[in-house]
Each structure stands twice: as structure tokens, then as C-alpha cells.
Amino acid sequence: MGAASAGNSEVCSGAPPVRTDEELMLAYTRGDGAAFKELFQRYAPKLERLMLRELYAREEANDLVQQTFLQLHRARLDFDPAQRFKPWLYTIALNLKREHFRRRRRRPEVLGDVSDERPAPAGAHEALEAHHSISWALAQIPEENRSVIELHWFDGLSFAEVAKMLGIGAVAAKVRAHRGYQRLRKLLGDDLEMPDGGNRGAGGAI
Amino acid sequence: MDCAEIRDALLSGSAPAGPGVEAHVRECEACAELLRDRGELGKALSRGEAPSQPNPDLWSSLEGALRAESGPRAWLRSRATPVRLLIAALVASAIVTYGGRAAEGGVAPAERPLVWLVAFTLVGFACLSVLVAPLGRPRPPPGVRLAIVLAALALPLLYASSSVASLAPASPQQFTFAEQALGCFAYGTFLVLPFLFVVWALDRGERPFLGLVAGVGAVAGLVANVALALHCPNTEPAHIAAGHATIGGALASLGALVVLVTSKFRS
Numbered sequence: 001m002g003a004a005s006a007g008n009s010e011v012c013s014g015a016p017p018v019r020t021d022e023e024l025m026l027a028y029t030r031g032d033g034a035a036f037k038e039l040f041q042r043y044a045p046k047l048e049r050l051m052l053r054e055l056y057a058r059e060e061a062n063d064l065v066q067q068t069f070l071q072l073h074r075a076r077l078d079f080d081p082a083q084r085f086k087p088w089l090y091t092i093a094l095n096l097k098r099e100h101f102r103r104r105r106r107r108p109e110v111l112g113d114v115s116d117e118r119p120a121p122a123g124a125h126e127a128l129e130a131h132h133s134i135s136w137a138l139a140q141i142p143e144e145n146r147s148v149i150e151l152h153w154f155d156g157l158s159f160a161e162v163a164k165m166l167g168i169g170a171v172a173a174k175v176r177a178h179r180g181y182q183r184l185r186k187l188l189g190d191d192l193e194m195p196d197g198g199n200r201g202a203g204g205a206i
Numbered sequence: 207m208d209c210a211e212i213r214d215a216l217l218s219g220s221a222p223a224g225p226g227v228e229a230h231v232r233e234c235e236a237c238a239e240l241l242r243d244r245g246e247l248g249k250a251l252s253r254g255e256a257p258s259q260p261n262p263d264l265w266s267s268l269e270g271a272l273r274a275e276s277g278p279r280a281w282l283r284s285r286a287t288p289v290r291l292l293i294a295a296l297v298a299s300a301i302v303t304y305g306g307r308a309a310e311g312g313v314a315p316a317e318r319p320l321v322w323l324v325a326f327t328l329v330g331f332a333c334l335s336v337l338v339a340p341l342g343r344p345r346p347p348p349g350v351r352l353a354i355v356l357a358a359l360a361l362p363l364l365y366a367s368s369s370v371a372s373l374a375p376a377s378p379q380q381f382t383f384a385e386q387a388l389g390c391f392a393y394g395t396f397l398v399l400p401f402l403f404v405v406w407a408l409d410r411g412e413r414p415f416l417g418l419v420a421g422v423g424a425v426a427g428l429v430a431n432v433a434l435a436l437h438c439p440n441t442e443p444a445h446i447a448a449g450h451a452t453i454g455g456a457l458a459s460l461g462a463l464v465v466l467v468t469s470k471f472r473s
């Protein structure tokens with residue numbers, strides 16, 4: 001059985017079987033435009049979150065998401081159905097993100113504004129605050145640790161896939177994640193939830 | 207229990223426990239760190255995702271960008287990578303075939319340095335393959351990539367140093383050393399302009415442009431050197447070093463300079 005059949009398939013009972021990412025991409029290479037739109041709908045929000053983790057301007061994040069799909073379109077004939085689609089897409093996205101920061105020639109030092117003119121849904125303020133704390137802490141740790149944590153924890157790629165994307169071994173990817181988690185624990189300090197469910201204190205390191 | 211299941215459990219707000227988890231964290235330090243103190247770090251990270259508000263205009267904006275992807279350049283750069291490599295190789299071959307002929311009324315070099323030409327071709331192809339390799343496919347580590355580009359720049363100099371002077375009798379002795387070197391430099395540079403244009407057209411913009419420009423300059427230098435090795439009757443080491451081998455370095459440096467200056471103005 002090829003990797004394609006093991007791709008991300010969300011099965012809904014009663015509904016027609018949902019095509020895997022790999023099936024959709026293959027369909028797009030054969031001219032099925034609707035398949036591309038489905039991939040976009042499936043991944044654009046995830047990629048937007050990926051971009052917003054260190055890039056605080058939603059407009060720039062959206063621009064990078066668009067460029068990611070544009071690159072995907074240009075490289076569509078290089079798609080190998082025997083390989084998983086998601087790591088490929090994330091490689092393109094991360095490369096664009098890295099290049100974006102290289103152009104800006106600076107790391108984000110302060111929290112920016114992820115809000116825009118659209119009204120925030122209920123509970124969004126707390127979510128935004130938590131996101132800011134984690135984003136701030138992530139921005140403080142070395143890139144080699146951050147990229148592994150982003151791809152494994154936030155984007156759900158396996159350590160083997162992350163290792164392949166970054167050109168390192170799976171054991172090295174786990175070690176990088178472990179060290180990154182240790183640093184995050186120190187940085188987040190009081191913002192970590194206490195075992196009894198409460199918080200260690202307000203404010204803290206952030 | 208594996209890393210993915212532990213992650214999923216933490217994301218759903220619970221800290222998984224049990225013999226299976228204990229067995230896993232004994233082997234996996236990363237998961238052990240997430241689950242320490244009843245999974246406080248894992249739970250904190252699970253609250254750290256940016257609130258998602260998908261932009262409804264993004265798809266229509268992308269559709270516009272996709273519609274703009276038309277014309278010969280869009281067609282060229284959307285070919286599969288082996289096809290793009292083949293196109294670049296065909297253009298390079300045409301340049302060598304055309305530019306490598308002996309000048310009208312002139313003479314060809316006394317010897318064809320076949321081994322060197324094969325070496326130039328192999329290094330040039332390796333360099334180009336690395337430069338246009340699609341994202342997400344295995345590539346040599348950065349150090350090896352740099353070494354390939356440096357080899358492409360250094361090979362013509364090595365060839366020059368190993369060359370044996372064998373000036374053909376009909377060589378234009380009336381020209382000075384500088385004039386001959388400049389003539390070959392200009393001829394070789396002019397020859398590879400179509401190659402540079404085609405590689406630009408084939409590029410998808412996937413990788414940092416600075417590295418691409420420097421690498422392509424080095425490959426174009428090899429193409430020019432192959433053509434000149436077949437065309438120029440002057441095999442004097444100093445002439446080859448000054449008039450032939452400098453083309454790759456000059457193109458790479460000039461390209462890098464142009465990219466740096468334009469990006470500075472843009473920012």
C-alpha cells in the first residue's frame with residue numbers, strides 16, 4: 001500500500017468518502033481545479049496559523065499563504081503520489097516564511113497586532129492572549145528547536161517527517177524538540193498551569 | 207501509545223496516563239517533557255494556537271494570481287524538474303555547438319581536452335540539478351551544495367593551470383594579451399546570455415534568489431568555458447585563466463551584486 005492511501009482522510013459517516021490530500025493533488029495535476037480549491041480550504045487556515053506563530057501581521061501571513069499555494073501550483077508536476085502531500089506543502093510554506101524573515105533581516109522582537117477589522121468571535125481574546133504568550137516564548141528559542149516543535153506539535157507531522165523535511169535524523173529531531181520544550185518550560189514559567197488547575201501567578205515572564 | 211497519540215490527547219485537554227504512556231516516555235524524552243507535572247507544558251501549548259479567522263478574500267485573490275500564471279515563462283517553470291533540467295541542458299548544448307565552432311577562416315584548438323570537457327559537463331549538470339531541485343525533495347547538505355558551486359567556479363582555473371600552450375600558427379598574434387583575453391571573455395559572456403535567460407525563465411522562485419544567481423553564474427561560466435575550449439586556438443595558461451576562467455566568477459559576482467542592490471532599493 002502506498003503512502004497516498006495513508007494520507008489525511010477525514011471519513012464522515014453517510015457522506016461520500018473524503019479524498020486524501022494525495023488523491024486531491026493527483027487530481028489537480030490532471031486538471032481538476034476543484035481539487036485544488038479543496039486542498040486550499042483544507043490547509044489555508046492551518047498555514048495561516050503557521051505563519052502567524054511568528055509573523056504578527058495577518059496581511060503578511062495571508063500573502064505568504066497565497067504564495068505557498070502559488071508555488072504549489074507551479075510545482076504541481078513534481079508531485080510524487082507515493083510521497084505524503086502535507087510535508088511537501090509545509091516545506092514550501094516554511095521556506096517562504098524563512099525567506100520572508102531573511103528579507104526583513106530581523107526577528108520579531110515585540111508582539112504585533114494579529115487583529116484586523118473582522119469582529120473577533122467569543123473567547124477569542126483569551127485565545128489571542130494565550131497565543132501571544134506561546135508565540136513570544138517560541139520566538140525566544142533557537143530556530144532549530146522552534147522549527148521541530150512547530151512542525152511536530154502544532155502541525156501534526158511525525159518526527160520522521162519533520163526529520164526528512166529538515167534534513168536531519170529522527171533521533172536528532174526528537175532531541176531538538178526535547179531541548180525546545182525544556183526552554184519553553186523555563187520561558188513560560190508562571191504561565192504554565194499548576195497541577196491543581198490554577199495558574200502559578202499573573203503576569204510572569206510575559 | 208506513540209508521540210502522535212500523546213499530542214492528540216494533550217490537544218484535547220487531557221494528560222494521558224497508564225502503562226502504555228509510561229513505557230513510551232521512558233523511550234521518548236520529548237513526550238516526557240510535555241507530560242511532566244500532569245502535562246502542564248502540553249496543555250499550555252495546546253492553548254497557544256492563533257485564533258483562526260480564515261480570510262474569505264484569500265481564495266479569490268489566489269484565483270487572480272493563478273490566472274496571471276500564463277504565457278511561456280509560466281509554462282516553462284511549471285514543467286516537472288527533469289524536463290526543466292533537460293531544457294537547460296539542451297540550450298547549453300546548442301550554445302556549445304554554435305559557439306564552439308572555429309572562427310571563420312580561423313583554426314580550431316590543436317587538441318580537444320576531452321577529459322576536461324566531460325568534467326565541466328558533469329560538474330555543471332550537478333550544480334544545475336542542485337539549484338533547480340524542487341522543494342521537499344532530498345538535496346545535499348548546504349556544505350556539499352557550496353562545494354559543488356565552488357567546484358564549478360574553480361574547475362576552469364584548474365584547467366587553465368594544466369593547459370599546455372600550443373598556439374596555432376594562424377593565431378592572431380597581432381593582438382596583445384589583454385585584447386585576446388578581453389575578446390574571449392566578451393565572446394564567452396555573450397554566448398551564455400540565452401542560457402541565463404532560459405534558467406531565469408525556468409526558475410520558480412522557490413529558493414533564495416541570491417544563491418541561485420551565484421550558482422547559475424558559475425554554471426554559465428562552465429558552458430562558456432566548454433565553448434571556448436573548442437573555439438579558441440590559444441591554449442596558453444595565462445590566456446585561459448584571464449579570458450575564459452574568469453567568466454563564471456564575473457557572472458556570479460555581477461548577478462549577486464545586482465540582486466543585493468535591487469533588494470536594497472526595494473526595501
